[in-house]
Amino acid sequence: MNAEVNNLNVVASTSYGSTLEGSSEHGKEYFIPIDDEFPSGSTSTMNSNSSSHSGLSHNSPWLWRNKFTSSRIGAEVELRSSTQTVSIGWNCFRYNVFDILAVKVLGFDSNPCRAMHDDQDPLDKEQRNNSHADMRLSMLSNFSTSYNILSVSLAIHVMSGIYEMDKEDRTVCSSALLAGMIIGQLVGGTLGDAIGRHKAMSLVMFLQIFAACGSAFSTAISYDFLGLSADNCWMSNIYSLRMSIYNVLSGKFFLVFQDFDALCCVIISSKYYSCACCCHGTLFSSHHGRYIEFS
Amino acid sequence: MKVWRFILGLGCGGVYPLAATLTAESSSKQVNRAKLVALTFSMQGIGYCIVPLFAWVLIFILGEQSDLTWRILLGVGALPGIILTFHRSSRRQKIKVDSSNSIFDEEESHDLRSQTIGNHKNEQPSQTSVLDAIRCEKDLFRKLVGTAGCWFIFDVLYYGNTLFQPIVLDAVFGGSETTKKTARDAAIIALLALPGYFISVAVVGYQSPRFIQIQGFLVMTILYAIIGMAFSSLSSNRPLLLLLYGASFFFSDYGPNTTTFMLPSMTFSPACRSTLNGISAASGKLGALLGATMFEPAAKKFGDDTVMMICSALSLIGMLMTLLCVRSDVGLGSSHTGAKQRQQIAVSRKHSAPSLLDF
Secondary structure, three states, X not given: OOHHHHOOEEEEEOOOXXXXXXXXXXXXXXXXXXXXXXXXXXXXXXXXXXXXXXXXXXXXXXXXXXXXXXXXXOOEXXXXXXXXXXXXXXXXXXXXXXXXXHHHHOOOOOOOOOOOOOOOOHXXXXXXXXXXXXXXXXXXXHHHHHHHHHHHHHHHHHHHHHOOOOHHHHHHHHHHHHHHHHHHHHHHHHHHHHOOHHHHHHHHHHHHHHHXXXXXXXXXXXXXXXXXXXXXXXXXXXXXXXXXHHHHHOOOEEEEEEEOOOOEEEEEEHHHHHHHHHOOOOOEEOOOOOOEEOO | OHHHHHHHXXXXXXXXXXXXXXXXXXXXXXXXXHHHHHHHHHHHHHHHHHHHHHHHHHHHHHOOOOHXXXXXXXXXXXXXXXXXXXXXXXXXXXXXXXXXXXXXXXXXXXXHHHHHHHHHHHHOOOOOHHHHHHHHOOOHHHHHHHHHHHHHHHHHHHHHHHHHHHHHHHHHHOOOOOHHHHHHHHXXXXXXXXXXXXXXHHHHXXXXXXXXXXXXXXXXXXXXXXXXXXXXXXHHOHHHHHHHHHHHHHHHHHHHHHHHHHOHHHHOOHHHHHHHHHHHHHHHHHHHHHHHHHHHHHHHHHOHHHHHHHHHHHXXXXXXXXXXXXXXXXXXXXXXXXXXXXXXXXXXXXXXXXXOOOO
């Protein structure tokens, strides 16, 4: 790299009005070959009044194209020779790890997830841009799908450590997902043909967001009084925080004990509260540390 | 909870065919297409890896019995969707700003818009014609057997074996009672299987999906046969069992798992593509349900080794199905119109010279 350029930190702003000849009215323009692998074949005619330009005269058509696109979107061209970073608007031309992986390991022409503006044809460019967006869309949605599918089994595993769950509850929970998937695949596929892929996709993704939030804020699987049937004075129940806040505020239940660690609390219905008080209830926790029992 | 899960299932299921078709239609090159769909599918592997890792971290931070753990674990599932929504809305604005900024773009974007509208019209006919399109689909039955049947068989195997997973893991690592350990073990298995997805992406350009699927089924047949025949001796030799088991997951991810996702989006014509894709995927999930429910009783009744032999036989059937019903040129053509022409040529050829492979 030229010594003169090393200290330079140039911002050359161009507009579309600047023609391919690189007119000097719009400010100084510098062209630095970023890498040797890019073709530096035919030199294009160019007028520039900068003195430092002489050391870097081999302009490649590739760079021209960069300039072309960058000026089209009205972006600022910023060259930092010390870091060898050339950022053009929102499209950074430095190759990142994923690009290299995509090209070298997976065998793509270019990274399918990033729009590379190396086409002069704006129409083609627009299409490519859309396809990259589609690609990212479908990849991310597929990721979230697999995440959502698998997260249930581990969540149920965690929940069964906290709450009392019989095996039936677990299997129902996971087979509800499978049944939903079968129907969802049939419906989603038909919708994709009927109302358009993008619309159907956004609908389906909205369902996912909705349901994921819903299941995150849902109560535990069974919120009946677990101990009530066994022994009428043994109140052992844990409500989720949301349900208990609601119930306490609405006056249906009394707050008996709150566990700030687990963000849950024990509440009993007002119907049984007097009963519990009659028994001179002493709070103690079971071996789980979660069940507060009255005796 | 169950209701939420069901709705989530609706959402998740819908993504399957849509993601595949979207990806397949995003590229004009057919070879790239197969690759792109495979890449999309590989995100599933990443998702499978992230979940146990994330759960492990959460349990590490919040403790084994925290109520917050499962709430966060489930709630984070909404995050990619939210990101996507923002991403799309910001993109739309950007396009608007771009097109309004420069005068030059205006005509162009108008052209583009008209063209995209034209494309949409071409790709998505009105609602009534979906059924007609399915009716008009050539070789419908054979194609459906090739995609849906293979998916069905594969999912019986795959989901049956994911249920089998704890048995093998227990044999290797000892009992896993805590959630932390379970998450760790699941992460190990997922990481073992992860390279399969990406190798599949890399290989698809050189080989047709059909060939990859046949390979996968073949290797699975052999592996299950080995495990089935020498189950008792293998259970004493833990590392080898883990290796074989991990290899069976690896090859199922490399082979049928990716290709069953890939094939429907490329065999069917665009008008009814995502519907038939959905049907195939649904039959796959039906197989999953069957595998998940039938494996345990079968293992109790016949013993583990017999189940493994059944697996082997099933994957052999899957291989034969692929051989017979999946056209070999799927995923290797140059463009969509090219594929159509080739299909027509193939059909005409078939009429002139009927072979054993025809139905």
